[in-house]
Amino acid sequence: MSTRAEATRARLQAAALDLFERRGYRAVTVEEIAATAGVSHMTFFRHFATKERVLLDDPFDPVIAEAVAAQPSDLPAIERVARGMLSLTPLLDQEPTESTRRGIAIAAGVPELQAGMAANTATTARAIVDAAAAPGDEAEMRMAAAACLAAITAALLGWAADGPRSTLGDLVAGAMTAVVPHLADAHVPAFAGSPA
Amino acid sequence: MSTRAEATRARLQAAALDLFERRGYRAVTVEEIAATAGVSHMTFFRHFATKERVLLDDPFDPVIAEAVAAQPSDLPAIERVARGMLSLTPLLDQEPTESTRRGIAIAAGVPELQAGMAANTATTARAIVDAAAAPGDEAEMRMAAAACLAAITAALLGWAADGPRSTLGDLVAGAMTAVVPHLADAHVPAFAGSPA
């Protein structure tokens, strides 16, 4: 909880983002990032398990899982997931979009980082299954979650490359429409969330 | 083209699969794999760009892309992709399933390898877009392809873990039904392919 650790972590992330943009992900060593942030490489690895993780940090899983669980349980799994994502689009439009976008833009050019993004979605998919799958439907929910998240990831990569032509929310909505076309005509109420 | 290179490559794959099963992916070094196959580590890297790739080698992309392109072009992208996959299930049931399954079973327990599988699907998705997307619909096709392939990957990982309770074809069919539920009632003709 200490503030000091959080500050170090933030300095490392900022330094990494900066160096990656300037010289490319591969050309930057962990040593350099650590030095720029004024710490040793060991401190870097205490905050981030791998070089990738300094860029791909995503704390959204619990909200997503809740939003999916809140959908009507008589719908097919794929539709529950897609509607859950759609219900989050209003929230997404309030995000600190810029640094997120810089990170994704870097990842868009580096295969290993795209693989890392995909690995993130595996974690998210697990969270969705745990929170929203009916007993016996885990397999279907797992596939549905993987499908929707992959579509969103694909959309994100295009978004970062093309520049911010649309908001994050619109992007996610577009991805869900690509997976479940008839959702284009549906009205999905915004997710309110539960009091923390 | 030379037979010698192919033999070395095959020996490396066999040695790797064997060692991975016995002692775990992480505990096996490239040096060991190379030594077991009777070559140096440099030869290993000439045949496989990374340690992962000795396990995750998949030459199916062109067939998949063709099968999707063969679907009626007035359908939504997601449905063209799903039907394309379904049309391949008869072919899949004739595959040398066993070594494939061993590889996936190993990958199922190693996060980095799952990320590698996801990276493979990115390549496949590109092939699908190139072969089957109508001009202007690239984005939608990219998301649809990512979604379907992710569902299949999720299914494969479960398959390898649970043991071969069903055939590869049934597995893919189940994944496509999870993504596009109404396809359960559709008849999709088998893909014939084009003469090589």
Add this chain to the structure above:
DNA sequence: GCCTCAAGTGTTAGTCACTAACATCTTTCG
């Protein structure tokens, strides 16, 4: 059979991500 060229492979010496063990410093709190 011999020569040649090219493909396949080996050797060596490096870089860098990542880990383990232990020492040191800083903050917190009694």
Add this chain to the structure above:
DNA sequence: CGAAAGATGTTAGTGACTAACACTTGAGGC
């Protein structure tokens, strides 16, 4: 203030991967 707990530093590794260059083995022309 003093001590425990948390954050960071130092050092010495391992192992994936690369670059440069030398060597071997095989197929085709003479």
